Amino acid sequence: MDLNIIWFVLVGVLLTGYAVLDGFDLGVGALHMFAKKDEHRRLFLNSIGPVWDGNEVWLVTGGGALFAAFPEAYATFLSGFYLPFMMLLCALIFRAVAIEFRSKEPWLWWRTMWDLAFTVGSVGSSFLIGLMMGNLVLGVPIGPDGEYAGTLTGMFNGYAIFMGCTTVILFAMHGAIYLAMKNDGEVQELVISWIPRLTGLFITFYVIVNVITLVNVPHMLDVVRERPVILVVLLLGFLIVMNIPREIHKGRRFNAFISSCLAMVLLMATFGISYFPYMIYSSPLPEHSFTIYNAASSQKTLGIMLIIALTGVPVVLAYTACIYWIFRGKTRITAHSY
C-alpha cells in the first residue's frame, strides 16, 4: 500500500468522522423546529451542547488534511465550488452561534430568531454537503489547466440537489436517533414517533439515488461492474438502516444509534470504494481528473503527515471517548445549559 492510498483512506476517515459526529448535530438542527415547546427545544440543544463543537473540528481537520495531502484537489474544488462553499461557511456560522445565543434571553422573538437560524443553518449545511458530494459523483468539469471549467452555478443540478435532500434526511434520521438515546420522558416519546417515518423516507430517497446513479452516471455503472464488492457494502448499509426501527421498537436506543453510525460509515465506504482512485472525477473529459497521484503532495510530506496523524489521532480518539463518557446519561437542563 502506498502513501497516497493511505491518505485517501485517512481523509476519508476524517470526513466520515465528521459525517457520523456532526451529522447528528446537523440532524438535531433540522428537527429543532418540529419540537414545539421551548423546554423540548432546549433539551434538543443541550443534547448536543457539550459535543457539537468538537464534532465540527472533524471537518476543519478533514479540510486541513485535504489541503496538506491533496492540495490540487483542495484548490480546484474550493475555488470551483466557491458559491456553495461560501454558503456552507455562512450556514455553519449561523448554526454555531445560534446554539450559543439562543437561550441567553427569554424573549419569544429572540428565541424564534435563533431557532430559525439554527434550523436553516443546519439544514443548509447538510444540503450543501450532499450537493457537493452529488457533484463529485456526477463528475466536475475540469479544464486542461486543472482549474474548474464549469459555470458558477452549474453545481446546482437536479441530481446534486436530490443528493442534498437525501443528506438532509439522513442527518435528520441520525439526529433523531441520537436524541432518542440522550433523552427520556416526553422528548424521547416525541422523537421516537418520528424515527420510523424518517427511516422510511431515507430508504426511499437512498434507493432512488442509487437507481439514478446507476442509470444516469455511466462511469459509476462501469465501476460497479468492475468492483462487485460495492454491492455488498451497499447491501450491508441497507440492512443496517433496516435494523434501526427494529432496535428502537425493542427499546434498545443505544444499539439503534450504533446502527445509525455504522450505516453512515458504510455509506461513506460505498462512496469511497466507488470513487477510488479519483479525488475529483472530471466530466465530460475524464483525462483531466485529479487522482490520488496527480493531486497529491510530495511523498515526503505524505510521510511526515502520516507520522503526525499516527501520533495525534489515537490521542484525540482517546480523550474524545473520555469526554463522551463524562457526558453520558440523559440530558438535563442545569444552570450551565444553553
Place this chain on the structure above:
Amino acid sequence: MDAEILARVQFAFTIAFHYIYPPLSIGLGLALVIMEGLWLKTGRIIYHNMARFWTRVFALTFAIGVATGIVMEFEFGTNWSTYSRFVGDIFGSALAAEGIFAFFLESGFLAVLLFGWNKVGPKMHFFATCMVCLGAHFSALWIVVANSWMQTPAGYHLERMVDGEPVRLPIDHAVTPDDLGSVRAVVDDFWEMVFNPSSMDRITHVILGAWLAGAFLILSISAFYLLRRRHREFAVASLKVGLVFATVATLLQMVSGDFTAKGVSKNQPVKFAALEGLYETTEYAPLAAFGWVDAKNQKVYGLEIPGALSFLTHGNFKTAVTGLNDLPPDNFLLKYHPEAKVEELPQIRKSYWPNVPAVFQFYHIMIAVGGALLLIVAVGCFLWWRGRLFNVDYKSTRIFLWVLVFSVLGPQIGNQAGWFAAEMGRQPWIVYNLLKTSQAFSKVVSESHIIASLIMFAFVYFLLFLVFVYLLSRKIQHGPDDEEESEELPDSWKKILKEDPARA
C-alpha cells in the same frame, strides 16, 4: 476593483474580524488556569467564583472564534487556489497539524470546562481547563508557524512537474507567471520549515499579544465593577490577578518586540525599511516615535530620535541601516527582470516595495499602543504599592480605573495593527521573495462572486458583533454569582473549600 484586491480585502476582513476573538480566548484561557489553580491551592471560594464568571465570558468569545475560524480553513482554497497549489505541500501540513494537535484538544475539553462543573471533580476540571488553554496556545503556534513560513520560507525546494515526474529546480529559481501550475514548493526538512528564521520570534510576539488581550479584558471589567461599587471582593481579586498578568505580559512583550524587529531587519530588510519609512541608507539612522510618510518626496515628518534605529538594529548608533532605495538589491531585481537596463532599476525597484505610508502607520500605532500599555501597568502597580488602587474615594484612582475600563481596546488595536503591518509589509509577496500575491489568487473566481460573498460576510459579521457586544455587556451587568453559591457545590468540590482567612 480587480480580483486580486478584492480577494485581499475579503481575506483581510474575515481574518481581522476573526482575530478579535482567539487572542481573548488564549489570554483568558491562561487566566482561567491561574484562577482555578489559585482556587485549588488556597481553597478560597472567591477564586472559584472568579473562574466561573470568567469562564462564561470565555465561552462567548470562544463561540464566535470557532464560528468565524472555520471560514479561514477554507478561504485559502476558495480565494487563493494558485497559492494553495504552490505551497500546499508545506502550508497544508501546518494547518492539518493545527487541527489534530490544537483544535481537537481545545474544543474537546471545552465541554468539560463549560458543562463539567457538576460532572467531574475539581482536579479533573482543572486538568480540562489546562488542556483548553494548551490547545488555544497550540493553535496560535501552528498558524503562526504557517504564516512565518510565508514571511521567511525555509526547509523547502522548488520542483517542476515534467511529464508527471518532479524535477528539482535550482535554489535561486525566480518563479515566473508561466511557472504557475507546474512549479511548486516541496518540503525538504519539516523541522527547518517549522523553525524557520522568524517563527519563534513571531509565535512569542503573537502569544504575548493574546495574553495582553485577555489580561486587559479582565482589568477593564474589574475596574468597572470597582467604579460602580459592585462585587467589590470579586473585582479586587480579579484586578490583582489581571494586573500581575498584564504587567508580566507587557514587560515580556517589550523584549519580544525588540527580538521580532531585529529579526525583521535581518530576514526581511525591505519590510523593515518600510516599517520605519527609511528610504535612504543612513548612518546614525533615526527612529520615528510617530509621524507620517511623504511617499512622493521620500521623507518622514514627525518626532525622530537620532541614531536610535541604528542602535536598536545593530547595537551601536553609527552603523548604517539599509534604506528602500537600495532594496531589494540590483542582483535580485535582475533575476526577475533579466532584460532590464541599469537605469530602469530604480523604477522597477519601487514595485517591490509595500505601501510604505500604510505599513509605517500600522507599525507605529502598534508601538504606541505598547508604550501606552506599559505606562498603564506601571501606574497600576504604583497605585497598588501605595495602597490606593482599590480605594475609589481618591479621584486619581477613579480616573485611572476609567482608563483601565477603556484599556481593553489597547491590545485589540495593537494586535490588529501589528498584523496589518506584518502582512502588508510582506507585499507584493504572498510568500516572501518567492511567490507574488498577484499570482496567487483563484483564477476561476469572478469579481462579482467575491463582492457578493464579501457583502454577505460584512452583513453576518456586523450582526455577530452587535450580538457579541450586547451579550458581553449583559454578562457584565449580571456579574459574578453571589458568594452563597458555595452552598451548592458538589461534595467533591466542597472538600477544597477552606474558611477564608480574610473573612474569618
